[in-house]
Amino acid sequence: MASYHVRSNSLPSRPHPVIPEFDEQLYRLRASDASSSSASTSTRCKLNGLGDLLECVERLLSLPNNQKALSQEQHEKQVDQILDGSLRLLDACNIAKDALLQTKESTQELQSIIRRKRGGNIELSSEVKKFLTSRKVVKKAIHKAIEQLKGIANNTFNKDNETIAIVSMLREVQGITLAIFESLLSFISGAKARSKLGGWSFISNIMFHNRVGEESQLNDFAKVDVALNILVSPKMKKSDSLAVENAQNQLANLELCIQDLEEGVESLFRRLIKTRVSLLNILNH
Structure with missing residues (x-):
């Protein structure tokens, strides 16, 4: 990937104030993993940070020198690649929105079903299986989206000897956006935890023996998957109130997590559209 620190004569000899701000936002995003206390916090921080970075991009695109450089015919292919990448990222953002909503x-x-049945002889097997089936559909869509995201790098981030500075910066933004979207989609699917959820021993240790180290490996989505798989396990008694209560708590936590993520994804979706429109306007001016 071309470095945004190598600038051409297309930009002013004295950098515009937004350029150091762009560099700082990019640095913060790359360092966000180390500073976050949980996967949920990290994901939301990344979404917010990416929004701030895209705001810097908007200001960069408003600079006359950058507009002139991007509109030149010799850079048409590079800009088209960026536009194609932005469209694919919007598609991924839509998939994340749909997955969160579903x-x-x-x-x-x-x-609601658990609350209505609480206090009696609880039989939730069919309702829980319905939820887990819905999760499988979401995970399948997410897996497909992640595979499509991987194709963006091959099409968009080819190195060019004559890449102008603003194109390098836009490629940097798409590169980190790609990484954040892949992280977001994996978070929603609980993908990082899947290989560790296979055995009943692991599940029971987490939920009934409070092994904090193992539980901390799971995000809110994966914890719900675990809790509900307990309820439909052949080894689980239908009237086990502890398992039902745990599932209810995990579902409540997940709902709060989703609401938090939805706000960040929706805001990011609007910024991505705005950036794409700005690029199109420059080309059509």
Whole structure:
């Protein structure tokens, strides 16, 4: 990937104030993993940070020198690649929005069913299986989206000897946006925890023996998957109130997590559209 620190004569000899700000926002995003206390916090911080970075991009695109450079015919292919990448990222953002909405609706429905049945001989197997089936659909869509995201790098981030500075910066932004979207989609699917959820021993240790080190490996989505798999396990008694209570708590936590993420994803979606429109306007001016 071309470095944004190598600038051409297309930019002013004295950098515009937004350029150091751009560099700082990019640095913060790359360092965000080390400073976050949880996967949920890290994901939301990345979404917020990416929004701030895209705001810097908007200001960069408003500079006359950058507009002139991007509109030159010899840079048309590079800009087209960036536009194609932005469209694919918008598609990924839409998939994340749909996945969050679908999971939230399933979460709220299951919570309501558990509340209505609480206090009696609870039989939740069919409702829980319905939720887990919905999760499988979400994970399948996410897996497909992640595979498509991997193709963006091959098409967009080819190195060019004559890349102008603003194109390098836009490529930097798409590169880190790609990484954040892949992280977001993996977070929603609980992908990092899947290989560790296979055995009943692991599940029971987390939920009934409070092994904090193992539980901390799971995000809110994966914790719900675990808790609900307990309820439909052949080894689980139908009337086990502890398992039901744990599932209810995990569902409540997940709903709060989703609401938090939805706000960040929606804000990011609007900024991505704005950036794409600005690029199109420059080309059509």
